[in-house]
Amino acid sequence: MFNKSWIVAAGLLMVLPASAMLQAPKAFGEKYKPVPPVVKELTQVVYYRANSDVLTEGPANVYVDARYHTSLLPGGFTSFCLKPGNHTLGAFVNDPLYRGKTEHLYQAELRGGRTYYLRVDEQQHLTDAPRAVHRQHGEKELKPNRRQVHAHSRAVTIVPCVFDRASAQSESQYLLSSQVLFKKDAGMTLLSDEGQNSINEVVVTLRQQHPIIHSVVIRLISRGEAQSIQQEKAKALRTALTLAAVPSELISIQFSSCVESCPTAEQDVQILAM
Structure with missing residues (x-):
């Protein structure tokens, strides 16, 4: 730093x-x-x-x-x-x-x-x-x-x-559902218990596939969702990954909107790692 x-x-x-x-x-x-x-x-x-x-x-x-x-x-x-x-x-x-x-x-x-x-x-x-x-x-x-x-x-x-x-690795992609990951609590979008378990499982798999993590990209795909909600989701995911010992400086966020050819609801949160 x-x-x-x-x-x-x-x-x-x-x-x-x-x-x-x-x-x-x-x-x-x-x-x-x-x-x-x-x-x-x-x-x-x-x-x-x-x-x-x-x-x-x-x-x-x-x-x-x-x-x-x-x-x-x-x-x-x-x-x-x-x-x-x-x-x-x-x-x-x-x-x-x-x-x-x-x-x-x-x-x-x-x-x-x-x-x-x-x-x-x-x-x-x-x-x-x-x-x-x-x-x-x-x-x-x-x-x-x-x-x-x-x-x-x-x-x-x-x-x-x-x-x-030997440690040069290709990119891995993990597809998740925002319906599973998040919940509403007092008007805020937070990570659900099931979502926390899903992130923990991703991190375990990620570390098995990538002994040395070079970057982690969180990509949130929205169908007209408010920007404030997207920001809350991003914050919750970043916090969860950081608590799972992924260095915060390796994590970046991408926001994407779609009208046609959108991914399914089970794939609207993507985590890319290399």
């Missing part, structure tokens, strides 16, 4: 000038492909810069443990591995005085076997923590991106990645 209260100081290094923007066609390597999980002795970081409608002129200088790593151009990404533990990370656009390397660097405890997706915020201030995004969201934005290859990393704590190919 990133926390604004963690601050460390560091030294100074030259970074790539803004003129590198003119060399963008030569700055990129291969197109992004989903990265495999790493072994538990390592942690992996994917830092990327989306091709959004709001772009700031100049490269985004990426710093790892107070050392310059690369300068991301729009549509670029970098991935690297570190030893688990406390590390400082940051990426700042238009930072001519290299203050991002010397001021307000944020320390994060990175866990072994985990992959973290960090998105460059075009409007990020030096006092802002790095913006972590859910794996599913990050990989969606990363699809058109290419690896940044034009700069030489000076981050000495970066180590070669060792991937745990």
Whole structure:
């Protein structure tokens, strides 16, 4: 987790000038492909810069443990591995005085076997923590991106990645019924006892199929149901999964409405895991 209260100081290094923007066609390597999980002795970081409608002129200088790593151009990404533990990370656009390397660097405890997706915020201030995004969201934005290859990393704590190919798993889908999962109590939509048992069974199966959980998506499909009710359902499911020891930062919510070709009532709550 990133926390604004963690601050460390560091030294100074030259970074790539803004003129590198003119060399963008030569700055990129291969197109992004989903990265495999790493072994538990390592942690992996994917830092990327989306091709959004709001772009700031100049490269985004990426710093790892107070050392310059690369300068991301729009549509670029970098991935690297570190030893688990406390590390400082940051990426700042238009930072001519290299203050991002010397001021307000944020320390994060990175866990072994985990992959973290960090998105460059075009409007990020030096006092802002790095913006972590859910794996599913990050990989969606990363699809058109290419690896940044034009700069030489000076981050000495970066180590070669060792991937745990055996734990790379396909997605599993669990279909549930909102009629079974939920009940009304004092005007609130809550998880029923039967619904709690169903979620517990899902988690047991999930852990058997996925020894390492990378992401869990709760998809709620509505036939014109009020948004407030959908939010209550999402909150109840997120709480139940968290209480069942699924890390909250791995859980994301999707809301979907349908008029035709709707799933049956027994399949209007879907849990996707990988």
